[in-house]
Amino acid sequence: MLVHAAAPEGPLRLSGEFAVAGRDTHLALSPDGNRLVTRRLGDGGEPRYWVHDLGQSTAVRLALPPFAAAGGAVWSLDATFLAIPCLVETGGGLEGRIALAAVDGSYCGHLATVARFSYGPGRVAWLPGGPLAFVGSCRPMTWDIYLHWVTSGEEWLAVPGVLADGLAVHPEGRRVAYSTAIRPWRVEIADLATGERVEVGRYGAGVTAALWSPDGGRLAVVHRRHGSDLAAVSVYEAGSGVLVAGTGEIAWVDPVAGNQVAWSAGGRHVFLVGGVESGQPPKAIYRVDGETGEVTTWLDLTGGEGEDRLRDLRATL
Numbered sequence: 001m002l003v004h005a006a007a008p009e010g011p012l013r014l015s016g017e018f019a020v021a022g023r024d025t026h027l028a029l030s031p032d033g034n035r036l037v038t039r040r041l042g043d044g045g046e047p048r049y050w051v052h053d054l055g056q057s058t059a060v061r062l063a064l065p066p067f068a069a070a071g072g073a074v075w076s077l078d079a080t081f082l083a084i085p086c087l088v089e090t091g092g093g094l095e096g097r098i099a100l101a102a103v104d105g106s107y108c109g110h111l112a113t114v115a116r117f118s119y120g121p122g123r124v125a126w127l128p129g130g131p132l133a134f135v136g137s138c139r140p141m142t143w144d145i146y147l148h149w150v151t152s153g154e155e156w157l158a159v160p161g162v163l164a165d166g167l168a169v170h171p172e173g174r175r176v177a178y179s180t181a182i183r184p185w186r187v188e189i190a191d192l193a194t195g196e197r198v199e200v201g202r203y204g205a206g207v208t209a210a211l212w213s214p215d216g217g218r219l220a221v222v223h224r225r226h227g228s229d230l231a232a233v234s235v236y237e238a239g240s241g242v243l244v245a246g247t248g249e250i251a252w253v254d255p256v257a258g259n260q261v262a263w264s265a266g267g268r269h270v271f272l273v274g275g276v277e278s279g280q281p282p283k284a285i286y287r288v289d290g291e292t293g294e295v296t297t298w299l300d301l302t303g304g305e306g307e308d309r310l311r312d313l314r315a316t317l
Helices: 305-314
Strands: 002-006 012-017 023-029 035-041 047-053 058-061 081-090 093-102 107-110 124-126 132-137 144-148 155-159 164-169 175-180 185-191 197-203 207-212 218-224 231-237 243-246 261-263 269-274 284-289 295-300
Touching: 047 081, 081 124, 124 164, 132 164, 144 164, 164 207, 175 207, 185 207, 185 218, 197 218, 197 231, 207 261, 218 261, 218 269, 231 269
Parallel strands: none
Antiparallel strands: 002 012, 023 035, 035 047, 047 058, 081 093, 093 107, 124 132, 132 144, 144 155, 164 175, 175 185, 185 197, 207 218, 218 231, 231 243, 261 269, 269 284, 284 295
16 A cells, blocks of 8 residues: 655655555545554454554554444544444444544544434545534435534534435535435535535436535536446536536546545645446546646556556655
C-alpha cells in the first residue's frame, strides 16, 4: 500500500510505504494527514481496524466487539474519534449501529441513536463543531437525515422525508449534499438548519459519490447513465446549482468505495480510480478538469508506466 502527498496541483510525491495484510482493505486518512485507518477482513470475514501513525510508523488495533459486518471508518474533523457503521446481531436480527472509537484504539461504545441507523457506505458524516449526521428512520419506508451530538446524546431530525443515501457535508457545516436511494436517482442539497432542499440533478442509473470541493464552492457528482455501468462526472456551482463541467463515460468505479474519488487540494481537478468492470483490478487513476470537463489518465495502473513511476517514486524515499 502506498501513502502519498502532492502539492495542490503539482506532481505526485511518495511519502511512505508499508504492507497491509488481509483482504478487502478500506483506507481512511485523518483530516490532519497524520494517521491512516485500515479495515481488513480476516480469514473468517470478520472486520479488523488498525490506526497507523504515519510519522512514527506504528499501528494500534481498535479494540472493537464482534460485528456481523462493518464499513469504512469515518474520522471526526479534529481527528480524535472514529465513527464506524456496522451491523450488530440482536434478538430481532441484524440492526444497523454506529460504533465509536478513540484514536488511541479504545472502544467508546455504540451511539444510542433514537432513529434506526441505515447501514451502508456514506451514510454517516461528521460536522464542524461536533455533531454527527447520519441516515436513519423512525418510520417505515423513510430514510431521513438526523443530527446526533456525541457528548450529550441529543438528537434531532434535520431533513425529513428525503430517502437519503450517501452524505457529503459542506465544509462550513450548514448544508449537506446527498443522493437518493430510489428512482429517479438524484442529488439534492439540504440546509440542516431549515430543512430546505434544492435538487441539483437527476441521473439514469444511480450515484456513486457526491463530494464538495475543498473551499465548498463546487459539488462534484460521480454518476452512471441509463444502460451503462461506466461512471461520468458532473461539476456544479454550490450556490446556484448550475452545471459547470461534465464528462462522458470514463470507467467503471466501485459504487460502494467513496474513498476512490477525491478533489485535488487546489479544487481544480477531480480524481477517480477506475477499471473496466466489476471484480477486475483498477485500470487507472483519472483526472477530470473541474472547469472544462477534460479527462486525462493521470496514472496507468496496468503495468509499464505505473511500474516505472512507482520505481521512480521509491527512489525518492
